[in-house]
Amino acid sequence: MKRKEASIWQLYLTFLKIGGLTFGGGYAMLPMLQREVIDIHHWVTEEEVLDIYAIGQCSPGIIAVNTATMIGYRKRGISGAIAATLGEVTPSLVLITMLATILLQIQDNIWVQRAFGGIRVAVCALITQSVFTLSKKSLIDVPTVLLYVATVAATLAFSLSPLMVIPAAILYGLVVQRLKRRKP
Amino acid sequence: MIYLELYWEFFKIGLFAIGGGLATLPFLYTLAETHGHWITSSDIADMIAISESTPGPIGINMATFAGYQAAGPLGGLVATLGEITPSLIIIIFIARFLGQFDKNPYVKDGLYGLRAAVVGLITYAGLKLFGTTLLVNGSIRIKETILYLVLVFLVLRLKKIHPLYWILLGAILGIVLHLPS
Structure with a gap:
């Protein structure tokens, strides 16, 4: 399979989508990840994804973040790694901040x-x-x-x-x- | 300054929590002990519930929530950035210098021990959670404990059902049974 190039912006948006549509991160993200980075964008091969995922599991930190960092780095170096990782955590930041704000207001109910x-x-x-x-x-x-x-x-x-x-x-x-x- | 302190505490969690979001739990309990004004151990149960029923990695959701509790929206951002910084540094280092990191025999041997200890740490966090949920001042909360036993029986049998549904069921039963007792 021929690997295609990725722009910084594409990396951010793709991992934003993965982060926003995966419930539970880590183990739940694999099918979504495969669909996006292999089937849709052709950034990495099937074997590469499994290797990257294995490395993500045995390295310190959140598995989903490790995986995003690794793929981002392979495609676009350090700025790619940062873009993919920020994309992965953006939905959490937005949703949890909103929920926490609401929850603190209604918690005495x-x-x-x-x-x-x-x-x-x-x-x-x-x-x-x-x-x-x-x-x-x-x-x-x-x-x-x-x-x-x-x-x-x-x-x-x-x-x-x-x-x-x-x-x-x-x-x-x-x-x-x-x-x-x-x-x- | 609170933001620097938050960043540093979550940096440590990102560095030492290996094996997914739940592996950050024991560290959050430690944080509740050392920084009780940020989060309390009874907040953690609610944080897990929100994090499991919201999209995004559980570890990141919990970091954002804990940071928010400690210092508002900016606190959530800072805690999350702290937690992902070690990943960025370590993974870039691995990608650059250690190609087949996961197949290295030393890494495999270390993980053999690490995995067992991580289950131990999650068990420890789970027991802390039981302490705040099923006990009150050292005595058992009857309603909660019976509900727990029923739910655990069901959850262990119906493994395919997503956590979100169990949390919804918990919310309904909490209202019906007038919890917390």
């Missing part, structure tokens, strides 16, 4: 308080679902389960900062995998 009383319970259920789904992919053997239990215990019981957990977990992964390989 009894109906709104009751609705949010129920919404919070639904959010608890949704987080439980996310933990279950992520566990299946991430807790795959004894060392990962141990690390999971240790993380929950350390943060909850000993108030260890999540900032400390991240580097420690990376180090743990490196050490455990090395030890595993050494064993015959």
Whole structure:
């Protein structure tokens, strides 16, 4: 497939569209991303998108933003990266600012308080679902389960900062995998 | 100055949250502890609900919302810019110097540990969320807890249904059951 060029403006608008039409970002954005950058604009190939998406998942930051930055950079260098990323976050900025303004004005209303009383319970259920789904992919053997239990215990019981957990977990992964390989 | 402080706090979140929007949650809870005048832990439940039912990446939605709560519309903008700055720097660096970053064996080994810890951190955030939603002054809120058990049973069985619908159902049930109890 022949790759087509992209202008800064096109990058901004395309990622604006992706950001504005994807509910949930990250995992939900892939089909929309494929349609826009492969089928419509022919900016990158199918394999490239999957690679870029994989890199976005394992790099620090929001997956959708990482993906936008990477594609923008490949097409137009640093200014392309900035344009695509700003496009991706523009709908959030506009919509959330509007919603937050409205919400702060109506939050004392009894109906709104009751609705949010129920919404919070639904959010608890949704987080439980996310933990279950992520566990299946991430807790795959004894060392990962141990690390999971240790993380929950350390943060909850000993108030260890999540900032400390991240580097420690990376180090743990490196050490455990090395030890595993050494064993015959 | 509040904007600089907001930018820096969300810069740190963007740098350390790996694995999607929900991975920013434990950091938001830390923020509620260190900067209680910006956001409180009970705000976070509402932030998740709004962020999951609005278009756009959840992590960005939550950053905008938290920044707005802390310092108005400009606060929302600054927090979001803070959160995306590390991504821009790191991804451009990777694109320029590390082509096959995701296939590097060290990266793979590090992620093996990291993924497990991220689930742990999200569990921690979830338990904090339960604390503000299902408990009041250390005792269980009966109505909420029963509703939670019913919803969790349904949500885990009907995985294909979009979060937006569960949030709408929650809103209706909240009005019908006169929550919070």
